[in-house]
Structures are given as C-alpha cells and as structure tokens.
Amino acid sequence: MIVKTKISFKEYVKLIYSIAYKKTLLRLLLLVAFLILLWIIFYYLHIFNLPKPIIYQYITLILIVIVQPSLIFVTIWRNYYSSNHLQEALEMEISQKEIKITGKSYYMEVKLENLFKIVEKAKWFLMYQNNLSAIIVSKKDMNSSDLKTIRKIITEIDNVPVE
Known part of the structure; x- marks a missing residue:
C-alpha cells in the first residue's frame, strides 16, 4: 500500500498539542489554573468569603495559561522548521513487514x-520508533480501503502494542 502525504505546520501543531495535553500532568496543571481563576473571580465578585489572591496566584495563572503553551509552540515551530522529514512531501510504502519512506532529501526503511x-488517533497513525519519535501517517490521504488495510497490518504485528 502506498500513501503520499505532507504534514502542514497547522496540522503538526494540532497533533503535538493534542499529545501534550493528553498527559495527566498537563491536565492537572490546567485544573490548577482553572481553580485559581475561579478563586480570583469569586473573590472579586464577592461570591464566597475567600482570601485575597496575592501575586503568586496571578504569576502561577500566567505561567500555566500563557507561558507554558507559548513554550510548547516555540518548540513545535523549531522542530517543524528544522526537520526535512516533517516539511517534505513523503511517499510511504507500507507492507506486512516494513514501512519505506521516501522524501525529497532522504529514504528510510523501518521493520514493523x-x-x-x-x-x-482520529486523524493520524503514529508509529513510534522509541518513546519520543514517531512516524506520522495522515489518515486524510487514505481512502477507506487503505484504512482497513493499514489497521489489518498493524494488528498482525507481533510484540508491538497498539493503542
């Protein structure tokens, strides 16, 4: 099966944010930010008898809501624009045993x-080579028979967990 794909920067940003904010720690931080925001709102609306928020609550809120997503975005931008693998149009040949990826500046073969x-994921297949780097295969460039084929190939691979 051959899939031709190119990942846009916008798609890559959405993918990485969805992976990042899937993690429990980042969700917990968002919960903390939400609780701090409620505390500040309730204090100024005099809804509950809460202590006055001090500078630390405001700083924490800014760090979680503005600084952290900004740093993630800068990292995404650097990764995307420094990697030919991400910017190039790719042709992926997926077989029962391996995936062959051909780009303008490189060729790679990986045994499944x-x-x-x-x-x-909803719009992607992520084939991780280790716990940090993955081959990204977009579903938008596949028809329904391609999706069935790749799912069949994936489920038949021994000793590789599928989520």
Missing part, C-alpha cells in the same frame, strides 16, 4: 516488528 508502539 522493531517499532516501540503504534497509536491510532
């Missing part, structure tokens, strides 16, 4: 049995 794990 050597993958760390495979994650299926």
